[in-house]
Amino acid sequence: MTPQLAPAGLQAEPKRTQPTTNLEIALPEPGSSLTQDAEWCVVRVGREWRRIRFHDYAQLFSIPGLYEKVIYDILRCNSPEVVIDLLAKAMKEDGESPADLRVLDLGAGNGMVGELIAKRNADLVIGVDIVKEAAEATRRDRPDAYNNYHVVDMTNLGEKNSAVLNSYEFNCMTCVAALGFGDIPTEVFTNAFNLVQPDGWIAFNVKEDFLNRQDVSGFSALIREMTVDGALDVRIRQRYQHRLATDREPIHYVAIVGRKKRDIE
Ligand SMILES: C[S@@+](CC[C@H](N)C(=O)[O-])C[C@H]1O[C@@H](n2cnc3c(N)ncnc32)[C@H](O)[C@@H]1O
Structure with missing residues (x-):
């Protein structure tokens, strides 16, 4: 895969295919407890049953409606709503409106978060993801969610891509269900x-285990540093049920909303 900056906004191609809802899906037996990174489902594609790991986003997003059906309908994920509602709540407490937001949605996937922000009439919503199939799925399923969507490797932006992203003058970053697990690194x-x-809004969630001192993802240390040394002024920190695991056990995350005070060094 060669991540690159998308040349034009997704809205330039307004073709919409509604997610398929009549998918045939099977999950692992309830007794089989898998780590979150190993979870999978099988789905019927034509005459064959295909096994797809949830973290194989290229495969997951390439089947219309599969992500929504498995993660949201069956496993009851509610993180986009939780994080965006908390962001709106924190803004309201500061007398501000989501209509003024210029948002970088990191790990945008197929646009679930962007769609919620767009519904709140944000000034600008830009999606960023490393997987090109995520951008394709957004174009297919939610073409109106973002003003633009970039497939890009944020560890290696290069001058041109940095200039484009800087030109948006973001005053908000959202990042939902995308940190750790071989997904977004620190x-x-x-x-x-x-x-x-500076003073922009930061709204994200992270698995609660990643906030333990024993955490090896690096997020525990990073979030502690950010909050202790004042890069992030945390306004809301809320533990909640992110979704069910495939064995139907609850998975808890922590949503964090705050105001950026300065860059992380
Ligand atoms: C579980 S999905 C979440 C999508 C969306 N935020 C939502 O809540 O529905 C995680 C997303 O993070 C993206 N991702 C993983 N590693 C990334 C990276 N290094 N940079 C940008 N996006 C990344 C994946 O491609 C995937 O689309």
């Missing part, structure tokens, strides 16, 4: 955070 989170202007 370096990418930091680079995206540093694209947001």
Whole structure:
């Protein structure tokens, strides 16, 4: 895969295919407890049953409606709503409106978060993801969610891409269900955070285990540092049920909303 900056906004191609809802899906037996990174489902595609790991986003997003059906309908994920509602709540407490937001949605996937922000009439919503199939799925399923969507590797932006992203003058970053697990590493989170202007809003969630001192993802240390040294002024920190695991056990995340005070060094 060669990540690159999308040349034009997704809205330039307004073709819409509604997600398929009559998918045939099977999950692992309830007794089989898998780590979150190993979870999978099988789905019927034509005459064959295909096994897809949830973290194989290229495969997951390439089947219309599969992500929504498995993660949201069956496993009851509610993180986009939780994080965006908390962002709106924190803004309201500061007398501000989501209509003024210029948002970088990091790990945008197929646009679930962008769609919610767009519904709140944000000034600008830009999606960023490393997987090109995520951008294709957004174009297919939610072509109106973003003003633009970039397939880009945030660890290696290069001058041109940095200039484009800087030109948006972001005053908000959202990042939902995308940190850790071989997904977004701390370096990418930091680079995206540093694209947001001082006093901008930061809204994200992270698995609660990643906040333990034993955590090896690096997020526990990073979030502690950010909050202790004042890069992020945390306004809301809320533990909640992110979704069910395939064995139907609850998975808890922590949503964090705050105001950026300065870059992370
Ligand atoms: C579980 S999906 C979440 C999508 C969306 N935020 C939502 O809440 O529905 C995680 C997304 O993070 C993206 N991702 C993983 N690593 C990334 C990276 N290094 N940079 C940008 N996006 C990344 C994946 O491609 C995937 O689309």
